[in-house]
Amino acid sequence: MKRPIAYIAGTGRGIPARVMTNHDFAALGIDTSHEWIVERTGIMERRIASDSESTCSMAADAARTAMARAGVAPGEIDAIVMSTATPDRLLPSTAVDLQAELGATRAAAFDVSAACTGWIYGMTVAEGLMHSGVIQTALVVGAEKMSSIVDWQDRSTCILFGDGAGAVVLKRNKSQATKGILSTFIRSDGTLAELLWRPSGGAKHPFSQDVLDDRSSYVRMAGRETFRHAVRSMSEACERALDGAKLRADDIDILIPHQANIRIIESTAKYANVPMEKVFVNVDRYGNTSSASIPIALDEAVESGRVKEGTTALLVAFGAGFTWGSMVVRF
Ligand code: UT7
Numbered sequence: 001m002k003r004p005i006a007y008i009a010g011t012g013r014g015i016p017a018r019v020m021t022n023h024d025f026a027a028l029g030i031d032t033s034h035e036w037i038v039e040r041t042g043i044m045e046r047r048i049a050s051d052s053e054s055t056c057s058m059a060a061d062a063a064r065t066a067m068a069r070a071g072v073a074p075g076e077i078d079a080i081v082m083s084t085a086t087p088d089r090l091l092p093s094t095a096v097d098l099q100a101e102l103g104a105t106r107a108a109a110f111d112v113s114a115a116c117t118g119w120i121y122g123m124t125v126a127e128g129l130m131h132s133g134v135i136q137t138a139l140v141v142g143a144e145k146m147s148s149i150v151d152w153q154d155r156s157t158c159i160l161f162g163d164g165a166g167a168v169v170l171k172r173n174k175s176q177a178t179k180g181i182l183s184t185f186i187r188s189d190g191t192l193a194e195l196l197w198r199p200s201g202g203a204k205h206p207f208s209q210d211v212l213d214d215r216s217s218y219v220r221m222a223g224r225e226t227f228r229h230a231v232r233s234m235s236e237a238c239e240r241a242l243d244g245a246k247l248r249a250d251d252i253d254i255l256i257p258h259q260a261n262i263r264i265i266e267s268t269a270k271y272a273n274v275p276m277e278k279v280f281v282n283v284d285r286y287g288n289t290s291s292a293s294i295p296i297a298l299d300e301a302v303e304s305g306r307v308k309e310g311t312t313a314l315l316v317a318f319g320a321g322f323t324w325g326s327m328v329v330r331f
Contacts, residue, residue, distance in 0.1 A: 004180025006127045006138075006170050008329060009072065011299040012065025014058035014143070014165040015286075016049040025159060032155045042262025046162025046287030048147045054088045056097040058165035059143035062295070063102060066139065070169035074102045077169075078135035080109035081126045083118025083291040085320070086145045087111060098141065107139075115196070116258050116319025117186070118142060118291030120327060123170065124184045130172045141167040142291035149198060151218035160260070161219075162287035166295025179330045182312075183244025185237055186325035192229065195222045196320040226322075230264045233324035234316045235271035241314060241326035249273035252328075254306055258317035259283035259293040268316065280306065290319065307331055 022034035022044060037043055049058065059082065067074070080102075082095035095109035114121040119142035126138040143165035150158045173180050201207055201217035211217050234257060242249065255274045257265050262283055269279045280301050289296060294315050301307040309331055316326040 002182070004173055004177060004182055004330065006130045007173055007177065007180030008168045008331065009171045010066040010068070010070025010169040011295065011302050012062045012069065012167050013296045013299040014061025015296070016047040016053050016058065016163050018048050018050060019045050020048045021045045022159070028152060030155050030158065032159055037159050040263070041160060042283050043159065043287045044284045047164055049145050049163040055084050055086050055094050055143045055145045055165070056088050056101060058145070058163065059094070059098050059141045059167065060101045062143065062165040062167035063098065063139055063141055066167040066169050070171070072137060072169050074104040075106055076137050077104040077107045077139050079126060079129060079138040080104060080107045081112060081122040081138055081140045082109070083112045083114065083122040083142045084144055085113065085115050085118065085290050086149055094143070104139070114188070114291070114319065114323045115321055116260065116288070116290045116293065117317040117321070117323035117325045118319070119166070119294050120315065120317045120325035121186055121323070123181070123327060124186050124325070126170050127181050127184065130170070136172045138170045139167060140170055141165060142293070142295045144290040144292045146288070146290055149219050151215055153215070154218070156223055157219055157221050160288050162289050164286060164289040164292045164296050166292045166299055168295060168298070182328040182330055183241050184325070184327040185240040185244060187237070188321045188323040190321060192322045193320070195225050195229070195322070227261070227264060229322055230260060230318040231267040231271070233322065234258070234264070234268040234318045237316045237324050237326035238268065238272035238314060241316070241328045245328040247312070247328060251312055252278065252314045253311045254278055254280055254301060254313045256280045256294055256297050256301060256313055256315045258319070259286060259297060260288045260318070274314070
């Protein structure tokens with residue numbers, strides 16, 4: 001096991017107040033039911049941002065809590081690594097808006113695009129910058145306003161997603177430390193990009209009346225194929241992170257998986273040989289918040305005492321790309 005370079009010094013989350021239950025889809029004319037959604041996904045409700053809430057504003061809420069808990073002032077942040085699939089605007093990055101909002105004047109700020117795996121990618125990048133000595137303190141945020149990119153006429157996707165943000169302060173360890181990131185694993189397969197994507201609205205097919213008419217700027221997903229790949233890839237990622245940390249499944253105190261679907265979570269836990277009692281689940285209350293899902297879950301796990309000093313956690317994610325990744329963290 002390598003010496004951990006970086007440790008999580010504080011966590012936070014930024015959650016919109018508005019709750020949308022499964023029953024609320026009826027008012028939108030969506031042909032679905034609470035029973036179908038619960039049985040197929042485990043989701044009971046999700047949070048939906050108001051018009052005045054943005055990816056940046058939710059990220060700022062999460063970041064302020066994480067910084068307060070870590071005892072870190074904005075001027076001490078060397079890098080802001082923001083993962084989002086829903087940037088507030090296409091140029092510049094949402095990370096620089098967050099930097100301005102927080103007054104983190106010394107930071108280098110940039111976005112990472114790896115969909116639901118984005119926060120794991122961001123943590124890996126931030127840890128690498130610490131390893132090379134470029135930075136000492138980073139803010140790693142996953143923030144998503146998924147409600148702005150889902151097709152509210154497509155029942156197979158609009159029931160799945162929710163809005164929110166999660167953040168951690170990552171700090172460089174002193175030399176003899178034993179807590180922190182013990183291993184990371186990231187991977188992608190771009191040949192599968194069109195199983196979960198937004199066909200238009202980027203540089204190749206910019207916005208036009210046709211794009212608006214055929215709704216091709218919204219998220220499209222081949223649900224069953226995505227499900228299959230998610231289970232396979234997250235199971236592989238669990239194994240790789242455990243191998244990297246030279247640990248066995250028994251050594252893990254808590255598994256915090258990306259919260260996309262309770263059936264995906266249960267299958268991943270089974271393949272990873274982690275009993276469900278050790279798995280953190282909040283998909284019932286938030287739905288799939290893409291790259292915000294793991295840092296939100298981690299913050300709730302810290303707050304409820306399930307993650308505390310000495311806890312060994314396995315974090316694992318999967319998303320569009322496809323991308324997948326994992327890490328083992330000792331607190
Ligand atoms: O964040 C990472 C990426 N995302 C995921 O990991 C999500 C992966 N996929 C899934 O979670 C599941 O595939 C879904 C929840 C999206 C769908 O569940 P499923 O068990 O795979 O259902 P299905 O797509 O096979 O559809 C079964 C039926 C279809 O009807 P027919 O063709 O069998 O008559 C759908 O039209 O369910 C129908 N259906 C619905 N019915 C009621 C699809 N969406 C709905 C709905 N309400 N909202």
